[in-house]
Amino acid sequence: MIIPIAGKVSYSITLDPTVWIFDERKILLENAFSPRGEKKKEDSIKKAAERFDRAVLQKSKPPINPGITKKEGEEILKNSYVMPIRDFINNAVVDDSAKDVTLITSDDAENTTLSLEVLKEGYFLFSINGKPIMEDGPVYFYYKDGSNKDNPIKNIKKILIN
Template identity: 30%
Template sequence: MSVIQVKGNVTYPITIDPSVWIFDDRKFPFENNQPVHSDVSAETQEHTLDPERVIREGRISPPTLKSEKRYEKERLMNGSFAMKLGAVLANAEPKESAVLCVFISESERTEVPLEKAMDATAHFSDAGKPLQDGGPVHFYVDGNFKKPITGVTEIEVL
């Protein structure tokens, strides 16, 4: 199954489809089972500056639309990506009384405090392809990138 139901102690039960996250601006690179955060703040700072000024000062080369599109397409086709689970769970609006998040798969239930679940990393793409083995998403909680929570079909907020 390629979608995950989010239900329980939430204002809006939702269905998430990780296959569309590739187009989400909140995604970030994820390589060798580790989030890649190198130069993310520098990239963000460059984008907040006036682009013409940055080009005039010689800090970046003037891009061409064609090369930008080709680079972005190659990055999406070959990259591995993840997102913070909290970015998605926030859409369901967990109620104030919610304290626990249960990841439910066919074979097990993994309980995680809601606060830690909101900060969990959701890995959804590897080498440009959706995760098949244990997918559609591998969840990493508490920065433990050795043992993901896999095969999740439902997330229940309690």
């Protein structure tokens, strides 16, 4: 269920989509391809920044990570979510000479090569109805504009930066 990011990067990292359900950067699938979804993403980033600022200002007290409410937990188990990819690629520190990316799949004949910028703008679907994608996952790749919404890239097992 993990996906390594390798190739022309300073740090080879692995992604574990099973823990993203608790990540505040996740976006509802139905909101991901609409302008409203982008607004919601910006709002969640702003809220995260505010929490960080509060934590830094409260140096004498350890920051408290509030749990989720029962209602939030029920919502998580009903919805499908995507995760923006940009932060993960940036954390791997891509070499300046890198221009494209190969999404290596379980079926090597189906590998897909796309530009680095297209990957950075895209999304990984990691949860369908609150459950990890087991059969043809662990993630599906969607273009930012949703042009492949009906036919995402599936069975991704590795991201190779070229």
